[in-house]
Amino acid sequence: xxxxxxxxxxxxxxxxxxxxxxxxxxxxxxxxxxxxxxxxxxxxxxxxxxxxxxxxxxxxxxxxxxxxxxxxxxxxxxxxxxxxxxxxxxxxxxxxxxxxxxxxxxxxxxxxxxxxxxxxxxxxxxxxxxxxxxxxxxxxxxxxxxxxxxxxxxxxxxxxxxxxxxxxxxxxxxxxxxxxxxxxxxxxxxxxxxxxxxxxxxxxxxxxxxxxxxxxxxxxxxxxxxxxxxxxxxxxxxxxxxxxxxxxxxxxxxxxxxxxxxxxxxxxxxxxxxxxxxxxxxxxxxxxxxxxxxxxxxxxxxxxxxxxxxxxxxxxxxxxxxxxxxxxxxxxxxxxxxxxxxxxxxxxxxxxxxxxxxxxxxxxxxxxxxxxxxxxxxxxxxxxxxxxxxxxxxxxxxxxxxx
Ligand SMILES: Nc1ncnc2c1ncn2[C@@H]1O[C@H](COP(=O)(O)OP(=O)(O)OP(=O)(O)O)[C@@H](O)[C@H]1O
Ligand SMILES: [Mg+2]
Numbered sequence: 001x002x003x004x005x006x007x008x009x010x011x012x013x014x015x016x017x018x019x020x021x022x023x024x025x026x027x028x029x030x031x032x033x034x035x036x037x038x039x040x041x042x043x044x045x046x047x048x049x050x051x052x053x054x055x056x057x058x059x060x061x062x063x064x065x066x067x068x069x070x071x072x073x074x075x076x077x078x079x080x081x082x083x084x085x086x087x088x089x090x091x092x093x094x095x096x097x098x099x100x101x102x103x104x105x106x107x108x109x110x111x112x113x114x115x116x117x118x119x120x121x122x123x124x125x126x127x128x129x130x131x132x133x134x135x136x137x138x139x140x141x142x143x144x145x146x147x148x149x150x151x152x153x154x155x156x157x158x159x160x161x162x163x164x165x166x167x168x169x170x171x172x173x174x175x176x177x178x179x180x181x182x183x184x185x186x187x188x189x190x191x192x193x194x195x196x197x198x199x200x201x202x203x204x205x206x207x208x209x210x211x212x213x214x215x216x217x218x219x220x221x222x223x224x225x226x227x228x229x230x231x232x233x234x235x236x237x238x239x240x241x242x243x244x245x246x247x248x249x250x251x252x253x254x255x256x257x258x259x260x261x262x263x264x265x266x267x268x269x270x271x272x273x274x275x276x277x278x279x280x281x282x283x284x285x286x287x288x289x290x291x292x293x294x295x296x297x298x299x300x301x302x303x304x305x306x307x308x309x310x311x312x313x314x315x316x317x318x319x320x321x322x323x324x325x326x327x328x329x330x331x332x333x334x335x336x337x338x339x340x341x342x343x344x345x346x347x348x349x350x351x352x353x354x355x356x357x358x359x360x361x362x363x364x365x366x367x368x369x370x371x372x373x374x375x376x377x378x379x380x381x382x383x384x385x386x387x388x389x390x391x392x393x394x395x396x397x398x399x400x401x402x403x
Contacts, residue, residue: 039068187232194358
């Protein structure tokens with residue numbers, strides 16, 4: 001079933017709000033998501049929820065209404081404003097429409113006219129929004145930015161460690177980076193960064209009917225290094241809220257906003273995994289030198305091929321590389337018939353300490369052997385992307401202490 005049209009009611013009379021809610025609630029494809037007294041309160045509410053339609057009754061103070069509508073239509077172009085008024089004079093209609101309202105209804109309004117107007121303005125605005133989004137996504141910038149996902153069908157191999165430290169290294173080198181924690185059931189990227197998840201991807205999809213850059217920005221949290229994070233849900237059952245369509249739109253919009261979009265994943269292969277894989281420009285398959293890990297990752301690669309996915313975007317990454325593992329990187333080469341793109345050494349207490357302190361090791365100790373390996377990983381990718389790494393930036397990042 002299509003998602004319901006979300007409507008916010010703004011009217012100073014509780015009686016009228018009740019009447020409007022009663023009429024709209026009879027329609028299964030319309031949902032009233034909130035009630036406020038007037039335009040100013042509607043504006044406040046919009047910082048938390050993003051309905052499709054705002055029904056706003058005119059107040060005795062017309063200039064307040066006009067100001068609120070102007071601000072709402074400017075800041076939230078995906079919210080269609082419908083004015084409800086008892087004034088039949090053209091002058092009023094023109095003033096409210098000029099402020100940005102999409103329609104103007106005389107009160108009292110019949111149930112049919114109210115419902116059909118909500119449908120009409122929603123459909124018109126949605127078409128416009130889709131056109132604008134496609135146009136924006138096609139702009140030149142998108143082709144330069146990259147979506148990188150870190151995957152493995154075995155847990156605990158270091159996907160999060162590598163993803164977070166690579167993202168922090170890029171941030172330190174002055175790139176704009178966002179991390180998306182798509183380990184929807186047990187994501188911990190915020191812990192690696194010492195951040196509290198004020199808002200999560202579950203809140204985003206629950207509260208925003210149309211996800212756009214403005215809405216998305218409000219759900220990102222900022223790290224002192226400059227990177228942004230979209231947190232995984234706090235409660236495991238909330239993972240059900242996030243669909244492949246959500247994953248696709250979130251990643252596509254973020255790709256438009258950042259140089260690098262880093263996607264951390266869970267070991268589970270499901271529809272969200274395949275959507276992430278489709279959207280990603282590069283997929284880093286993370287191994288440790290352990291036969292069970294390598295067997296599971298080989299099966300994943302075979303599955304992708306059987307399903308008709310291009311697998312040339314897969315790059316092999318070895319984490320916890322150590323001489324005494326009993327397996328060597330050359331063994332991996334034999335199994336996958338492809339070079340290992342990059343490897344990170346093993347240093348359990350160093351990595352574990354950085355996780356427990358909530359400070360990525362590339363920021364905490366940029367001169368450490370593992371940190372240098374991460375910096376060389378990101379600069380190698382910069383070079384492939386065609387963006388020249390700044391040598392001065394690299395040296396500064398490597399030899400400055402934690403910020
Ligand atoms: N290079 C490394 N050297 C030593 N220990 C490491 C290294 N990388 C990761 N670890 C350790 O491995 C553990 C698991 O790492 P991490 O959480 O990054 O794995 P993951 O693949 O994201 O796991 P999950 O699938 O559960 O999300 C961490 O506790 C960390 O200390
Ligand atoms: Mg992880």
